[in-house]
Amino acid sequence: MDNRGSWITAIPELSPMCHDAAFLVVADGRAVLHGNDARLTAAQARRAKHLAGGRLDLMAVQTSGASWHPICYEYPPEEMARVAAAKRVAKLRAAHRLVRQTAPELAVPFAGPPCFLDEEVAHLNRVLDQETGAFCDPEASVRWLREHLPGQAFEYFQPGDAIDLGTGEITRDPVSARFSYADADRPAYLKRYAADRAELIAGVLASYPEPGPDLFARFRDHFGRLGTLSDYFLERIAMLVRFEVTGPHGGTWDVDLRPGGVTVGEARPDVRPQYRITVAGRWLDTVLTGRLAWEDLLISFRLSLYRDPDVYNDHLVGLLKHANAQALRAVEEYETGRDESERIVVRSGGRSFDIPRYCPHAGEDLSIGAVVRDGRIHCLAHNFAFDLATGQCVNARAASLGSRPLD
Ligand code: FES
Known part of the structure; x- marks a missing residue:
C-alpha cells in the first residue's frame, strides 16, 4: 500500500484445497479484480467489490x-x-x-x-x-x-x-x-507456430532422459512417503490406483491407498483398480526426482486417465497436489472445523430440507450460488451435486452436506 491510496490485495480461496487467489488492485481511484485460476465464489467477488469502495x-x-x-x-x-x-x-x-x-x-x-x-x-x-x-x-x-x-x-x-x-x-x-x-x-497457423518453436521444443525434450532401472524402487519409495502424510486423506481416498508406465523400465504397478498406509506392488490382474494412470516413465520420473509436482505433470497432458466409477476424488488430487503434511493438515482442519450452524431451508419435489448455508466443499454460499433440481442441490462454484435426502455428494467423493429432511 502506498500513501496515494493505491494497493493490491489477494482474495484467498475459502478452501485450502485450492491454493490460488484472485488479486484486487486499487490505484488512482480505479479498481481491477483479476480472477486467474482463483475459482472465486460470488460472495468473495462481492467482498472484493466492497473492499474497493463499491465499484469494480x-x-x-x-x-x-x-x-x-x-x-x-x-x-x-x-x-x-x-x-x-x-x-x-x-x-x-x-x-x-x-x-x-x-x-x-x-x-x-x-x-x-x-x-x-x-x-x-x-x-x-x-x-x-x-x-x-x-x-x-x-x-x-x-x-x-x-x-x-x-x-x-x-x-x-x-x-x-x-x-x-x-x-x-x-x-x-x-x-x-x-x-x-x-x-x-x-491448423496451418499451428503448424507454422510449431515449426518456429521446433528447436526450442527439441531442446526441452532432450533434457528429460529415460529413467534407469531403479524406476520402480523410486516409485515405491515416493508413494510410501505419500502414505505417511495424512490418514485423514487416505481414509477419503481408499482406492486402488493402477499405473501403466510405458517405456524403458516401465511396468504395471498398483498403489493401494487405504487408511493405515499405502502398499505398492506389481499389478494383480484379478484386482480391479478404481483409477488407472498411463504415463511414460520419463514423465513419471520428473515427479519422482522432484523436478515437477504432480499437478505440473497432470497439466502437461502427457498422461491418460481412466476411473471407474467415473467420480472425481478431491482428496486423491489433493494428496498428489500438496504432497506435504502441513498443507494436508490445513485442509483437514478446514474440513473438520466447518461451522454448519448457519442454515437455510430448500424445497424440492414437495419436500423441505434444512441444509448448511455454505457448501462443504469450499464454502460457496448455497443461498445464492446453487440450483435445486430433482432432489439435488447443485453448487455452482465447482459443480458438485448433493442428494438432499442423504446429503451425499453424487458426482465427487467429497464431504457430505449435513442435510436434514424436515417432513
Ligand atoms: S464450493 Fe466447490 S462445489 Fe461448492
Missing part, C-alpha cells in the same frame, strides 16, 4: 479452466463430447453468475484454450474445436456472455491491447488484431 472498473473472469479433465480421460468419443460440452457450458454459467452478482463496469473473459506444439500431444489440439472442445476461447466466451447477460459490458483482450480505465477507450494491438480463434486456417 474491470473484472477479469476465467472462462476456460486449466484442467486435465476430461481431455486426458479415456472416454468413448460420444461420452467425451458430452462431458466436454457440459464442462464448457458449466464454466460459462459460473462466469455468468459471478459477473451478474458482482456487476463490474466491464467484465473481461480470459484464458484458454491451450494449443499443443509438440508432436507427442499435438492430437490434443482437437480441444480447440469451438463447438465440442472443453475449453472456451475468449471470442466465443464474449459472444455467449453478451447473449446471456445483455445489460453487462464484456470485452476481451489480446496481447498488446490496452484500456484506459478512465475513459473506457480500448486500443487494439495491430499484430494481435489480425488473429482470430475462429480462423479456418488455424
Whole structure:
C-alpha cells in the first residue's frame, strides 16, 4: 500500500484445497479484480467489490479452466463430447453468475484454450474445436456472455491491447488484431507456430532422459512417503490406483491407498483398480526426482486417465497436489472445523430440507450460488451435486452436506 491510496490485495480461496487467489488492485481511484485460476465464489467477488469502495472498473473472469479433465480421460468419443460440452457450458454459467452478482463496469473473459506444439500431444489440439472442445476461447466466451447477460459490458483482450480505465477507450494491438480463434486456417497457423518453436521444443525434450532401472524402487519409495502424510486423506481416498508406465523400465504397478498406509506392488490382474494412470516413465520420473509436482505433470497432458466409477476424488488430487503434511493438515482442519450452524431451508419435489448455508466443499454460499433440481442441490462454484435426502455428494467423493429432511 502506498500513501496515494493505491494497493493490491489477494482474495484467498475459502478452501485450502485450492491454493490460488484472485488479486484486487486499487490505484488512482480505479479498481481491477483479476480472477486467474482463483475459482472465486460470488460472495468473495462481492467482498472484493466492497473492499474497493463499491465499484469494480474491470473484472477479469476465467472462462476456460486449466484442467486435465476430461481431455486426458479415456472416454468413448460420444461420452467425451458430452462431458466436454457440459464442462464448457458449466464454466460459462459460473462466469455468468459471478459477473451478474458482482456487476463490474466491464467484465473481461480470459484464458484458454491451450494449443499443443509438440508432436507427442499435438492430437490434443482437437480441444480447440469451438463447438465440442472443453475449453472456451475468449471470442466465443464474449459472444455467449453478451447473449446471456445483455445489460453487462464484456470485452476481451489480446496481447498488446490496452484500456484506459478512465475513459473506457480500448486500443487494439495491430499484430494481435489480425488473429482470430475462429480462423479456418488455424491448423496451418499451428503448424507454422510449431515449426518456429521446433528447436526450442527439441531442446526441452532432450533434457528429460529415460529413467534407469531403479524406476520402480523410486516409485515405491515416493508413494510410501505419500502414505505417511495424512490418514485423514487416505481414509477419503481408499482406492486402488493402477499405473501403466510405458517405456524403458516401465511396468504395471498398483498403489493401494487405504487408511493405515499405502502398499505398492506389481499389478494383480484379478484386482480391479478404481483409477488407472498411463504415463511414460520419463514423465513419471520428473515427479519422482522432484523436478515437477504432480499437478505440473497432470497439466502437461502427457498422461491418460481412466476411473471407474467415473467420480472425481478431491482428496486423491489433493494428496498428489500438496504432497506435504502441513498443507494436508490445513485442509483437514478446514474440513473438520466447518461451522454448519448457519442454515437455510430448500424445497424440492414437495419436500423441505434444512441444509448448511455454505457448501462443504469450499464454502460457496448455497443461498445464492446453487440450483435445486430433482432432489439435488447443485453448487455452482465447482459443480458438485448433493442428494438432499442423504446429503451425499453424487458426482465427487467429497464431504457430505449435513442435510436434514424436515417432513
Ligand atoms: S464450493 Fe466447490 S462445489 Fe461448492
